[in-house]
Amino acid sequence: MRIKVLILSCLLVATTTGLPIVPVVEDTSQPVETPSEVVEEENTVPPPRVISPRVDVSVDVNEDGVLDIDEIRYAAFVHHGLSASVVEDLFKQVDTNHDNVLDAREFDAIRMLVLEKAENAALRYLQNIDTDRDGVLSLQEAQAYLLKEYGIGYHDVTRLWKLVPAEISDRLNSTMFSKLRRRVRGMTIRLARQMMKIADLNGDGHISVDEAQAIAFEQEGIGAGDVASMVGSVDENMDGELNAPEFADFERIIRARAIENSKKAMRVVDADNSGTLTLDEAKRVAFEHYGFDEATLAPFFGQADENEDGQLDNVEFAGFRSVIRARSVKDAMEKMRVKNRHKWRRTDINFRSNRVNEKEDDMDAEETLALFNIADQNKSGKLDKVELADFNRLVRLSSIKFATDHFKEFDLDGNDVVTFDEIALLIEQKYGIPRNMIKMFYEKIDVDNSGDLMPAEIVDFRHLIRNHVSQQRQEKVFVFTL
Numbered sequence: 001m002r003i004k005v006l007i008l009s010c011l012l013v014a015t016t017t018g019l020p021i022v023p024v025v026e027d028t029s030q031p032v033e034t035p036s037e038v039v040e041e042e043n044t045v046p047p048p049r050v051i052s053p054r055v056d057v058s059v060d061v062n063e064d065g066v067l068d069i070d071e072i073r074y075a076a077f078v079h080h081g082l083s084a085s086v087v088e089d090l091f092k093q094v095d096t097n098h099d100n101v102l103d104a105r106e107f108d109a110i111r112m113l114v115l116e117k118a119e120n121a122a123l124r125y126l127q128n129i130d131t132d133r134d135g136v137l138s139l140q141e142a143q144a145y146l147l148k149e150y151g152i153g154y155h156d157v158t159r160l161w162k163l164v165p166a167e168i169s170d171r172l173n174s175t176m177f178s179k180l181r182r183r184v185r186g187m188t189i190r191l192a193r194q195m196m197k198i199a200d201l202n203g204d205g206h207i208s209v210d211e212a213q214a215i216a217f218e219q220e221g222i223g224a225g226d227v228a229s230m231v232g233s234v235d236e237n238m239d240g241e242l243n244a245p246e247f248a249d250f251e252r253i254i255r256a257r258a259i260e261n262s263k264k265a266m267r268v269v270d271a272d273n274s275g276t277l278t279l280d281e282a283k284r285v286a287f288e289h290y291g292f293d294e295a296t297l298a299p300f301f302g303q304a305d306e307n308e309d310g311q312l313d314n315v316e317f318a319g320f321r322s323v324i325r326a327r328s329v330k331d332a333m334e335k336m337r338v339k340n341r342h343k344w345r346r347t348d349i350n351f352r353s354n355r356v357n358e359k360e361d362d363m364d365a366e367e368t369l370a371l372f373n374i375a376d377q378n379k380s381g382k383l384d385k386v387e388l389a390d391f392n393r394l395v396r397l398s399s400i401k402f403a404t405d406h407f408k409e410f411d412l413d414g415n416d417v418v419t420f421d422e423i424a425l426l427i428e429q430k431y432g433i434p435r436n437m438i439k440m441f442y443e444k445i446d447v448d449n450s451g452d453l454m455p456a457e458i459v460d461f462r463h464l465i466r467n468h469v470s471q472q473r474q475e476k477v478f479v480f481t482l
Contacts, residue, residue, distance in 0.1 A: 122178035136171035262318035332389035403455040
């Protein structure tokens with residue numbers, strides 16, 4: 001009875017308030033579950049990218065909170081090597097309000113476009129260096145490419161490879177290869193900055209054309225005319241000098257020139273026409289040009305032999321030639337210290353030719369002066385350390401030619417070899433040096449242990465004998481003075 005009264009009361013309240021009357025029924029339905037597919041679909045939606053309200057401080061050089069075209073252009077060139085024209089087009093695309101600066105959101109947009117350009121460039125490079133045509137890059141392919149392009153050794157490439165990060169057995173697609181190229185560029189720019197500390201003579205933080213000429217000539221003997229065009233091709237901001245990224249690109253061109261010169265030299269020194277250079281072949285050419293013996297050359301050869309197969313291909317030979325040239329410059333500096341002179345003046349050349357070249361290399365003053373003029377690359381009338389190294393090499397080659405032309409004078413029996421007995425007879429008659437001492441000198445000079453002397457060895461033997469005779473005379477004068 002009470003229940004009926006309660007229901008009637010509810011009906012009366014609903015009627016008086018004008019609310020719709022809802023029948024009272026028992027709820028027997030089950031709770032509706034959300035399909036699991038819907039939840040999974042919602043979870044797959046990536047979260048929105050969070051864009052910092054501030055621009056990248058490493059790019060914002062002037063710290064004004066926005067990025068102008070110069071800042072964007074420099075950052076894209078440093079990290080990815082993109083040209084100014086490409087970056088300027090991208091800048092215009094993202095500068096939506098046309099205020100000629102980029103805020104944080106616009107910078108985020110151009111950053112994505114720059115990365116896309118870098119990956120496209122990596123893909124183009126990948127197609128050229130992917131030797132097995134599998135569409136990806138192996139460590140071995142990367143090592144061959146970076147050694148040729150930048151002169152980066154195999155071990156350094158392996159270290160960079162692991163920083164991508166990638167395992168030794170991994171292969172890189174264009175995206176990962178783009179990251180590797182960015183690390184390589186960073187490495188070459190850091191190396192360029194280290195070199196600039198020495199090469200930047202006026203200390204202004206840039207490499208001038210004159211400084212670039214000195215570098216290119218020391219490294220590869222490149223003349224001033226070629227260097228001027230090389231500088232122009234990498235001077236991205238066209239200010240007439242090179243900053244660190246531009247200098248890194250300049251060094252890359254020198255490397256390409258070194259490879260070209262290596263190919264030409266290989267055709268001359270590759271005695272067996274195998275396309276590679278053995279240690280014996282390398283010893284011969286380095287001995288003839290610079291007088292280096294095997295003890296000096298063997299470490300250089302091992303350093304250049306990146307794949308450790310016991311022979312040098314064109315690319316490895318380029319590295320070998322660079323090391324040899326650097327050593328010759330070092331030796332020239334040592335000679336300059338011994339003479340306690342900083343420069344060789346042309347006014348001294350006749351005196352030096354009479355005292356040194358005529359006595360040691362059978363060269364007259366006119367021939368010596370001609371070689372001096374060839375070595376004096378900048379026509380300053382003086383020889384710096386690099387020019388002196390070239391002068392020494394030219395003198396040595398001229399002396400070897402003289403020994404070759406007069407070989408019959410040493411080959412007494414005419415059998416095309418100069419033996420100890422033949423050379424000892426000549427030395428005994430001319431200088432009166434004891435035979436046992438001549439034997440000691442002979443064994444020291446016979447670098448290939450062949451038992452006979454080739455023209456280059458004859459040159460060194462004559463130098464050794466003449467130095468010995470000169471020293472003996474000085475000692476006699478000293479004793480007589482006492």
